[in-house]
Amino acid sequence: MNRIITFAEAIREALDQSMAADENIIVFGLGVDDPKAIFGTTAGLQQKYGSERVFDTPTSENAMTGVGIGAALNGIRPVMVHQRLDFFLLAMDQLVNGAAKWHFMFGGQGKVPITIRLIMGRGWGQGPTHSQNLQAWFAHIPGLKVVMPATAEDAKGLLLESIYDDNPVVFLEHRWLHNVKGEVSEEPKRIPLGKARKLREGVDITLVAFSYMVVEAIHAADFLASQDISCEILDLRTIAPLDWPSVFESVAKTGRVLALDTGTTTGSVAGEIIARIADECWDGLKCAPQRLAMPDYPESTSFALTADYHIRAEHVAAKVGQMLGRTLDTEPLITQREHPHDVPGDWFNGPF
Amino acid sequence: MTISKALSIELLRGMKRIRLVEEGIAERYPQGKMRCPMHLSIGQEAAAIGVGLALKHSDLAVSSHRAHAHYLSKGGDLKAMLAEIYGKATGCSSGRGGSMHLIDTKVGFMGSTAIVSNSMPVGVGLGLSLQLRKSNAVSTVFCGDGSLEEGAFYESANFASVRNLPVLFICENNLYSVYSHLRVRQPMGRKIHKMVEAIGVPSALVDGNDPQAVYEAAVAAIDHIRQGQGPFFLELTTYRWREHCGPNYDNNIGYRTEEEFQEWKQKDPIPRFEEKLLTERMLDRLEVKDMEDEIQAEIQTAFDFAENSPYPESEQAFQGIFSEKAGSYE
Numbered sequence: 001m002n003r004i005i006t007f008a009e010a011i012r013e014a015l016d017q018s019m020a021a022d023e024n025i026i027v028f029g030l031g032v033d034d035p036k037a038i039f040g041t042t043a044g045l046q047q048k049y050g051s052e053r054v055f056d057t058p059t060s061e062n063a064m065t066g067v068g069i070g071a072a073l074n075g076i077r078p079v080m081v082h083q084r085l086d087f088f089l090l091a092m093d094q095l096v097n098g099a100a101k102w103h104f105m106f107g108g109q110g111k112v113p114i115t116i117r118l119i120m121g122r123g124w125g126q127g128p129t130h131s132q133n134l135q136a137w138f139a140h141i142p143g144l145k146v147v148m149p150a151t152a153e154d155a156k157g158l159l160l161e162s163i164y165d166d167n168p169v170v171f172l173e174h175r176w177l178h179n180v181k182g183e184v185s186e187e188p189k190r191i192p193l194g195k196a197r198k199l200r201e202g203v204d205i206t207l208v209a210f211s212y213m214v215v216e217a218i219h220a221a222d223f224l225a226s227q228d229i230s231c232e233i234l235d236l237r238t239i240a241p242l243d244w245p246s247v248f249e250s251v252a253k254t255g256r257v258l259a260l261d262t263g264t265t266t267g268s269v270a271g272e273i274i275a276r277i278a279d280e281c282w283d284g285l286k287c288a289p290q291r292l293a294m295p296d297y298p299e300s301t302s303f304a305l306t307a308d309y310h311i312r313a314e315h316v317a318a319k320v321g322q323m324l325g326r327t328l329d330t331e332p333l334i335t336q337r338e339h340p341h342d343v344p345g346d347w348f349n350g351p352f
Numbered sequence: 353m354t355i356s357k358a359l360s361i362e363l364l365r366g367m368k369r370i371r372l373v374e375e376g377i378a379e380r381y382p383q384g385k386m387r388c389p390m391h392l393s394i395g396q397e398a399a400a401i402g403v404g405l406a407l408k409h410s411d412l413a414v415s416s417h418r419a420h421a422h423y424l425s426k427g428g429d430l431k432a433m434l435a436e437i438y439g440k441a442t443g444c445s446s447g448r449g450g451s452m453h454l455i456d457t458k459v460g461f462m463g464s465t466a467i468v469s470n471s472m473p474v475g476v477g478l479g480l481s482l483q484l485r486k487s488n489a490v491s492t493v494f495c496g497d498g499s500l501e502e503g504a505f506y507e508s509a510n511f512a513s514v515r516n517l518p519v520l521f522i523c524e525n526n527l528y529s530v531y532s533h534l535r536v537r538q539p540m541g542r543k544i545h546k547m548v549e550a551i552g553v554p555s556a557l558v559d560g561n562d563p564q565a566v567y568e569a570a571v572a573a574i575d576h577i578r579q580g581q582g583p584f585f586l587e588l589t590t591y592r593w594r595e596h597c598g599p600n601y602d603n604n605i606g607y608r609t610e611e612e613f614q615e616w617k618q619k620d621p622i623p624r625f626e627e628k629l630l631t632e633r634m635l636d637r638l639e640v641k642d643m644e645d646e647i648q649a650e651i652q653t654a655f656d657f658a659e660n661s662p663y664p665e666s667e668q669a670f671q672g673i674f675s676e677k678a679g680s681y682e
Contacts, residue, residue, distance in 0.1 A: 026484070052484060058514060063473035063507030070477020070491075073462060074412070076484060093504070097467050098474065103675050106455045106463055107446025111675035143673055166675040 001186050007149075008178040010156035011041040011117075015079065017188040018163045019049050022077065025163060026053045028064070029081030029117075038081050039119070039178050061087055065094035065116070069102065072112045077163060085118040085172070086129050099168035100143030114169070115162045121175030122212075122262070122310055123342035127301035133262040133294070135211075136269050138170045139240040145169045145193055146240040150214035152182035154237055157191030165193065174212040174262065176344040194241035198250070202232035205256040205320055208247060208273055210236040213260035219313035223333050224320055231320065239269050247273065248280055255286035256323055260316065261293035268293045287323050292316060306342050355564060357634045359405065361643075363563040364629055366401035367622050369647045370421045373430065376651050377420075377437065378599035385659070386437045388450035393421035395593035398621035399524045400425040400494075402566025403586075406574055407492060409459045412478045414471040415494035417452045418592075419464030422494045427459035430650065431657045440661035447664045460489075468529075469495070469502035472521075476508045479517035479583070490577050492520045498529030500544060501537055506551065509583070513552035516582035520573055521553065523585065524560060526592040531607040545587040553585045560588025561621040591616035 005013070019025045027045055029038070033056050037043040046054040057064050061082065068078040082088045088095075099112045122131050138146045147162055147169055149155040155173070162169040199214065200221055209217040214235045221231040232250050236242060251257045257277055261270035270291035277289045292311045299309055314330040321328035339345055355363075374392045381390060393400060396418075404425025407413065415422040423433055429444065436443030437451045445453050452466040462478060465471045475493035482489050499505055500523065512519045525544060527534050538544075545555035554576070558569045566588060573584035593613070595602040603610045629635055635643075 058507065058510055060507035060511060063476065063504050063511055066470070066473025066504065066508070067477035067480055067511060070414075070462075070474035070479070071481040071484070072477070073474070074478055074481035074485075076481045093467055093470055094473065097470055098465065102463070104673050105445060105449045105453050107443070107448050108672050108675070109445070109455055109457060110463065113675075145674075 002183040003186065004181050005152055005184050006178065007152045007155045007173075007180045007182070008040050010152040010184050011159055011173070012043060012045075013184070014156045014159040014163070014188070015042065015045060016048070018160055019045065019053065021188065023053075024075055025077045025079065026071070027079045027081065028055050028057050028068075030057055030059060031083060032056060032081055038083060039175075042081065061090040062094055065091040066098060068114045068116075069094060069098050069112050072114045073102070073110050077113050077115075079115045079117065079163060081117045083119055084130055085120040085134060086132050088116070088118050095144070095168070095170075096141050100141045103167065104143055111166045112168050113166045115159070115171055116169070117171045117173060119173045119175055122299065123176070123306060123344075125301045125303070125342070126299065128298035131299045135172055135239055136263055136267055139269055139272075143168070144240060145238065147171045147193060147238045148211040149173070149237060150177065150209070150211055150235050152180060153184045154191060154197070156184050157189050158193065158237060160188055161190040161193055164190065169193075172211065176212050177215070179345065179347045180215070191237070193238045194243055195237065196243035196246040197235045197237055198232065198246070199235050200231060200233040202230040203254060204230045204324060205258060206232045206234060206247075206250040206254045207258050207260060207316070207320075208234045208236065208270075209260040210239055210269070211262055213262055213311070216311065216313045216316055217260055219333065220316035220320065223313065223317050223330070227321075227326070227328055229320060229324060229326070244276065247277070251277055251281045252284050255284055257289045258316065258319055258323065259289070259291040260311065261291065263293055264296050265291070265293040266296050290319060290323060292319055303340070303342055310341070312341075355567065359567070360564070360629055360634050362405055363401055363567060364622070364625055365643055365647070366405065366425060367397040367563060367625065368644060369650075370397040370400060370424055371622060372644070372647050372651055373424065374420060376655060378594065380655070381599040386451075387439060388437065388452070389417075389597050390437070390451050390599065391418040391597055392594050392599065393418055395616065395620070396524055396526060396560070396590045397421055398563040398625070399522070399560040399566055399588040399590050402563045403492065403494075403522050403570045406567055406570035407460070407490065411490045411492060412460045412462050412475075412482070413492040413494065414462050414475040414478070415454075415464035416468060416471055416496065416499065417464070417466045418496070419452070419454050419494070423454040423456065423461050423464065426456070426461045428454065428456035428461045431654045432456065434654045434658035435661050438658040438661070439663065440658060441664040442657070442661040446668070469499040469504040472499060472504050472508040473511075476512050476517060476519050479512060479519040480515065482518050483515070488578055490518050490520050490574055492522060494522050494524070496529070497523060497525040497527065497534055497544065498537070499523075501529070509548060509551045509553050509585070512583040516580070518577045519583040520570070520577060521548070521583065521585040523587050524590050525587055526590050528592060528596070528608070530596045533608070545585060548585045548587075553583045555585035555587065557587045557589070560590035561619045561624070563621060563625055591619070593617070
């Protein structure tokens with residue numbers, strides 16, 4: 001049966017149902033059992049499954065990742081949680097030299113079924129070191145799977161699949177999505193990794209998006225529809241593996257592509273998408289493939305300094321217009337926004 | 353503690369076997385067939401074998417870049433190790449890892465990794481899995497003095513202590529990290545084992561060139577851990593005879609003195625222990641000779657196996673990045 005629940009509740013439900021089904025699954029991270037319970041995503045799990053399986057940790061991002069790897073080598077399925085991706089940078093040795101390599105470098109002996117939940121975001125003064133979207137780093141490392149859900153249903157289904165995958169999975173949750181609501185099955189329905197979802201059928205242009213940029217893509221597509229421009233929206237859902245056949249198929253149909261990314265522009269996943277499309281779809285392109293990502297600067301803190309930093313629906317719409325040779329008045333997209341530019345809604349009112 | 357005659361002989365045999373394997377590698381390395389970095393354990397045999405013989409195959413272990421002695425002491429397959437060093441398909445890591453990435457899960461050697469301190473938290477995580485499973489086994493972390501300068505060590509020891517995990521830290525203090533002496537890396541007068549104790553992990557300092565002392569200390573530490581009293585740390589003083597990486601002596605290049613090396617050579621664990629066993633009449637010179645011949649024959653067979661094994665097919669480089677087996681859940 002499907003109900004409407006939030007993205008965060010969907011995450012919690014995936015953890016709960018997987019822990020009930022398999023006693024090898026453990027959940028740990030700084031704050032998993034504190035009163036805020038990682039924005040509610042781990043609420044009640046320790047009461048239900050005990051402090052051996054759900055536990056708070058020392059402030060030791062690197063070693064705790066290695067601890068997860070070691071436990072995983074001996075049949076445990078750890079789910080680690082970090083409230084901010086930026087802190088996880090301290091664990092890159094364990095992630096890159098350890099988790100990503102183990103199965104391959106020991107000739108297929110040993111496997112590391114670890115899921116690493118990293119929460120990232122933007123706005124509310126998160127600033128230079130609390131708002132980074134570094135998915136391109138992870139996608140660059142062979143041996144890692146990188147999941148970036150945009151909807152509540154995908155958050156649950158992809159997290160379930162990530163936990164049961166026998167390989168290390170970096171599961172990236174955009175904080176602005178935690179309160180997004182959607183229909184979610186009560187059943188523990190797993191969604192395969194590496195399969196994009198076509199959110200909208202369209203003929204004029206393909207918008208390739210993932211994670212929070214899917215939301216901006218939808219707003220832009222709705223506006224563009226009112227201007228008689230038909231967008232196809234592809235939600236990648238996972239960026240490693242990336243569903244290239246679906247991307248190529250859609251671009252072959254529309255002949256135009258705009259790739260959207262929550263990270264900074266240079267070396268972005270969007271850049272990789274443009275490169276692959278140039279390689280594989282050149283003859284079918286009606287105009288140069290384009291991308292929109294964040295500028296190659298750290299995100300500032302001040303409300304004033306973030307006003308023009310992020311890519312929003314009006315930028316997407318304007319770029320699409322440009323690619324189609326149309327000048328569009330995107331003002332309605334700006335005036336319809338009910339909230340300040342640095343928050344996704346009233347629920348997001350700091351201090352986060 | 354008095355140890356049995358059989359065990360004494362095994363300690364001697366184990367040390368000689370490691371020494372002769374390493375010397376066999378050093379001798380053949382210039383042929384250019386072992387095409388990978390090579391960190392030899394010559395001089396540090398007693399530390400490895402004393403711990404290895406105190407562990408069971410059901411106990412787990414991880415190690416770092418200088419792992420040959422740990423792998424062999426834990427019972428790792430010699431042929432598979434040499435074949436791995438030769439980059440062959442029959443190698444313990446199918447040619448993917450080389451000398452620095454050894455594994456033999458049948459005997460609980462769960463892997464050695466090449467970045468200093470990288471395997472420490474992994475060993476602690478193996479300890480966590482044993483605790484979750486209510487197992488009586490011990491997870492052993494072989495490391496060196498350099499790894500204690502990495503943040504991962506403090507994080508690992510801290511977590512092992514706070515969760516009372518069954519982890520045995522074995523630190524071979526050989527005074528050098530590559531060419532850098534301990535005195536430029538850690539404050540004068542620091543006692544490594546005392547520092548670790550302050551983190552909350554009980555410890556002992558042992559002559560790492562005395563195999564019996566190492567064995568006895570390891571047995572005591574393992575008892576402590578099996579009784580559920582949490583992690584233990586052994587600092588074993590020893591010395592690396594050859595260059596950091598490679599088959600040669602390097603006392604001439606200027607970072608340490610010939611005198612220092614000769615001092616440590618006087619403390620060579622093998623003749624010292626051999627003399628003791630001869631004096632105590634646990635074996636005679638003829639038996640020592642037989643032991644050495646037997647080991648040499650085994651080593652020759654293992655080198656022949658490695659040399660004669662096929663290389664992996666080149667397309668293997670592009671396969672097996674992910675484990676494809678289904679998860680435990682359906």
